[in-house]
Every structure is written in C-alpha cells, then in structure tokens.
Amino acid sequence: MSNNSVYCCIEPACLKGRLAKGQEGLSCCNGHFIPFIPSTDVPVFNCDPKDSNEYTRLNAGEIHENSLRWLFSTFGDDEVSFRERLITRLFLKKGSRVLVTGAGAGNDLPFLIRALEGKGEIFAQDIAKEMILVGISRYKNDFPRSDVNVYFSVSDATTLPFLDDFFDSAYHFGGINLFSNIKRGIAEMNRVVKAEGRVVIGDEGLAPWLTRTEYGEMLVKNNPLYSCAPPLSAIPETARAVNLSWELGNCYYIIEFQVSKTPLSINIDIPHKGKRGGTxxxxxxxxxxxxxxxxxxxxxxxxxxxxxxxxxxxxxxxxxxxxxx
Ligand SMILES: C[S@@+](CC[C@H](N)C(=O)[O-])C[C@H]1O[C@@H](n2cnc3c(N)ncnc32)[C@H](O)[C@@H]1O
CATH class of the missing domain: 1.10.1220 (Arc Repressor Mutant)
Incomplete structure (x- = not known):
C-alpha cells in the first residue's frame, strides 16, 4: 500500500513535492517533517505565529458559536438556508473534491457533505488548531454519517499544501479579512482549483451605499471589520464570470468566479475608425x-x-x- 499523502511540502525549495505518511506525521524527501496533532492524522503545517488570531484561544469554538447566533438573529436569516445558498454557488456534484479554507469549527461541513450526494472529498483547513479540533469533534459526534471523506489540516490559507489543479472548487466564509495577505489567499484558492472550477469567498464588508448611513455606522462601531471593502483587486487576472453580491443585511460581500488558467483573449490590432485612428x-x-x-x-x-x-x-x-x- 502506498504511503503517499495527498499533501505536499510548502517549503519553497521543495516545489510542492508530495509528502509521505508516517506514524507521527508527514515527511518530504528533503527531510521536512509535518507533525500530526497527537492521536490524529491531522497534519499541522508551519503557520507563522504572527498570523495567530482570536481563534487560537482555547474556547474559540464557543466564542465563534456565540457570534454566529448573534449574527443570524441580528440579520433575521437562518444559518441553514444561508449556508446552503452559498454552497449552491460552488456547483458541486456527486464525487467532487472541495477545499474549505478557514473552515473553523466546520459549520459548513454538513451542507457540503449533502451537496456531494454521498460521494466526494472535502479538505477543511484552518490556521487555528483550536478551531479545527472543534470541527473534528463535531464531525465525529454530531454530523450525519456518509461516505464523503473529510480531511482536516492546520495550515495557512495563504500557503496551501496542495498541488495545482487538485480541487473542483474552493470555498471560504468569514475569515479572509484577517488573512495576512488576502491577494495571496485568493491566488492560492485559484491555483489549487482546476480550470472551470468555482471559487466562492465571503466576509464582513458593508455594501458601499450603506457605509455613511446610521445602519452602517452602527455596525462598524460594533465591529470595524464591517468597514472592509470586497477585495476586488485581488481577484486573479484570468478569472471568468466574476460576480459580487451581498448577503446578511447587505453586510457581507460574496465574491464568486470561475477559474481559468488562460489569459483573457483580446485582439489588440483592430483599427479604430474615426479621427484618432490607431489600435x-x-x-x-x-x-x-x-x-x-x-x-x-x-x-x-x-x-x-x-x-x-x-x-x-x-x-x-x-x-x-x-x-x-
Ligand atoms: C469567523 S471564522 C469562520 C469559520 C467558518 N468558516 C464559518 O463560516 O463558521 C474565521 C476563521 O478563519 C480562520 N483564519 C483566519 N486566518 C486564516 C488563515 N490565514 N488561514 C486559514 N484560516 C484562517 C480563523 O482561524 C477562523 O477559524
């Protein structure tokens, strides 16, 4: 039986070489070792300590759950239909392989599992081990059983341990405003998704027509992240069918696009008719x-x-x- 894992080494010199699975972790042919969380097979990739955030606290799962309850009550939406709506935009099929970055306590997992119609693979990653541990426990104890394989890892979404074109789609909700490098986070999702696959990203950010209103100012005072603008300039140059919309009281931007690996096609030699001329x-x-x-x-x-x-x-x-x- 092969001991190859699907993960690859994130050290630049190793050029995404495949990691081999051992008892206590993954290793690459250049001697880099990625330990498992003890008694699990969940790899913990090197995350920069400056990227640790409020989610690396011991009770992060509980704090997150409280803020989700506040969120859905405040905006009068229900979490189930909200998450289903977003996941629909991934166009998942039976057997798809999907990546969830910043998966946190795994709130999206039951909906992703359902969208895969009983067959497929989900890779859930988060920079905070504390959140992934909550996700693993809920996955084992609370979520319905299925034949969909779910793999967890602790890693930084801006340096993903996956080969290019590995996924059919990639999804992120709720943490991208905190990424140390948002552009790289989106570029990584784009890199690991196959051509014609889907990327869907959402986080706090008021629709622009609300920023100067009392409604908007109240929210920004409550949490400055509501003043974040959708990171449109971070969308890859090759993206197709880009769509920007807002959800949850128009306070969360949602960006979705179709991945393409080819530049936009343009003929730069078509002459202009008229006074100025040229091409x-x-x-x-x-x-x-x-x-x-x-x-x-x-x-x-x-x-x-x-x-x-x-x-x-x-x-x-x-x-x-x-x-x-
Ligand atoms: C608000 S929580 C959202 C969790 C989950 N997606 C949800 O919808 O409930 C944001 C998550 O993003 C994670 N996060 C922040 N920066 C990250 C990074 N660079 N790489 C991976 N995860 C990150 C946090 O640790 C946290 O678990």
Missing part, C-alpha cells in the same frame, strides 16, 4: 515624445483636411522621413 497596440506601445502643442494642432488639422486618421497621417510622415522606408 490598442499603437495607442499603448506607440507613444512618442511630447511635441510643440501648436505643431500638434496643425498636424491634427492637416490630417482632418486630408480625411485620414491622426495615427495614419503621423505614421505616413514618420515613415517618409526614415530613409529607405
């Missing part, structure tokens, strides 16, 4: 030094008199002035 390529890459503005205006006037675009006129006189062109 995306010439207008962007073809800038010349500044000239006397009076001369520029005379050139524009002459181009108009001749009925050609400014770019065509300029290119013709520049070419003519170059010997042999």
């Amino acid at each position: 995306l390529r010439t207008r962007y890459y073809g800038q010349l030094e500044g000239v006397d503005p009076n001369l520029r205006d005379r050139i524009y006037a002459e181009a108009e008199r001749q009925g050609v675009s400014r770019v065509n006129f300029l290119e013709s006189i520049l070419r003519a002035s170059l010997r042999g062109d």
Whole structure:
C-alpha cells in the first residue's frame, strides 16, 4: 500500500513535492517533517505565529458559536438556508473534491457533505488548531454519517499544501479579512482549483451605499471589520464570470468566479475608425515624445483636411522621413 499523502511540502525549495505518511506525521524527501496533532492524522503545517488570531484561544469554538447566533438573529436569516445558498454557488456534484479554507469549527461541513450526494472529498483547513479540533469533534459526534471523506489540516490559507489543479472548487466564509495577505489567499484558492472550477469567498464588508448611513455606522462601531471593502483587486487576472453580491443585511460581500488558467483573449490590432485612428497596440506601445502643442494642432488639422486618421497621417510622415522606408 502506498504511503503517499495527498499533501505536499510548502517549503519553497521543495516545489510542492508530495509528502509521505508516517506514524507521527508527514515527511518530504528533503527531510521536512509535518507533525500530526497527537492521536490524529491531522497534519499541522508551519503557520507563522504572527498570523495567530482570536481563534487560537482555547474556547474559540464557543466564542465563534456565540457570534454566529448573534449574527443570524441580528440579520433575521437562518444559518441553514444561508449556508446552503452559498454552497449552491460552488456547483458541486456527486464525487467532487472541495477545499474549505478557514473552515473553523466546520459549520459548513454538513451542507457540503449533502451537496456531494454521498460521494466526494472535502479538505477543511484552518490556521487555528483550536478551531479545527472543534470541527473534528463535531464531525465525529454530531454530523450525519456518509461516505464523503473529510480531511482536516492546520495550515495557512495563504500557503496551501496542495498541488495545482487538485480541487473542483474552493470555498471560504468569514475569515479572509484577517488573512495576512488576502491577494495571496485568493491566488492560492485559484491555483489549487482546476480550470472551470468555482471559487466562492465571503466576509464582513458593508455594501458601499450603506457605509455613511446610521445602519452602517452602527455596525462598524460594533465591529470595524464591517468597514472592509470586497477585495476586488485581488481577484486573479484570468478569472471568468466574476460576480459580487451581498448577503446578511447587505453586510457581507460574496465574491464568486470561475477559474481559468488562460489569459483573457483580446485582439489588440483592430483599427479604430474615426479621427484618432490607431489600435490598442499603437495607442499603448506607440507613444512618442511630447511635441510643440501648436505643431500638434496643425498636424491634427492637416490630417482632418486630408480625411485620414491622426495615427495614419503621423505614421505616413514618420515613415517618409526614415530613409529607405
Ligand atoms: C469567523 S471564522 C469562520 C469559520 C467558518 N468558516 C464559518 O463560516 O463558521 C474565521 C476563521 O478563519 C480562520 N483564519 C483566519 N486566518 C486564516 C488563515 N490565514 N488561514 C486559514 N484560516 C484562517 C480563523 O482561524 C477562523 O477559524
């Protein structure tokens, strides 16, 4: 039987080499060792201590549960339908493999398990061991049994121990505002999801039309995280079908997109008709030094008199002035 694990080494020099499973942890061929939480097979990857947060307290699970009860009562929503609504956006199928970053105490697990229709794999990771331990205990004791395999790990969502294109979809709710590097967190989800897979991310952040209202100011005073803006500039350049919406009283942004590994397609050589002329390529890459503005205006006037675009006129006189062109 192979002792290969699905996890890979996060040390840069190891280039995501596969880790092998031993009794007490995982190891890579360069000698890096990732210990298991004692008496479990849950690996604890190296997390930067500066990234420890309020969730690394012993009673973090209980504090989180209290804040969830407050949240759903305050916004008059119910947790079951809310989580189901978000998970629907992952387009999971029977047999899918899904990643949950910042999974916390595993509140999404029963809904993910159901969405996989009895077959599939869920990888739940969190930077806080205390939260993952609560998740493991609830998974073992409280959640309905199924043949869906659930794997837990303690790791940093901004340095994921998985190969590229490993997942069908990736999901995150509630912690991305706290990530040390949000852009890297989203880039990592994008990296590990296959082309055409889905990424869904949500966290506190008022819709912009609410920020200056009493409603919004009350929430921000209560918790400054409500003033966070959706991290739109962190969405990968290759993302397709991007959608931004708000949930829970328009106080939580939800970003979803379809993963693509290819750049957006664009033809930069289509000429513009009209006065200015040129193409995306010439207008962007073809800038010349500044000239006397009076001369520029005379050139524009002459181009108009001749009925050609400014770019065509300029290119013709520049070419003519170059010997042999
Ligand atoms: C508000 S809780 C949300 C938990 C869960 N997703 C839920 O919906 O109930 C936020 C979680 O994000 C985790 N978190 C924060 N920064 C993280 C990081 N860099 N990597 C992984 N998890 C992180 C916290 O430890 C915490 O468990």
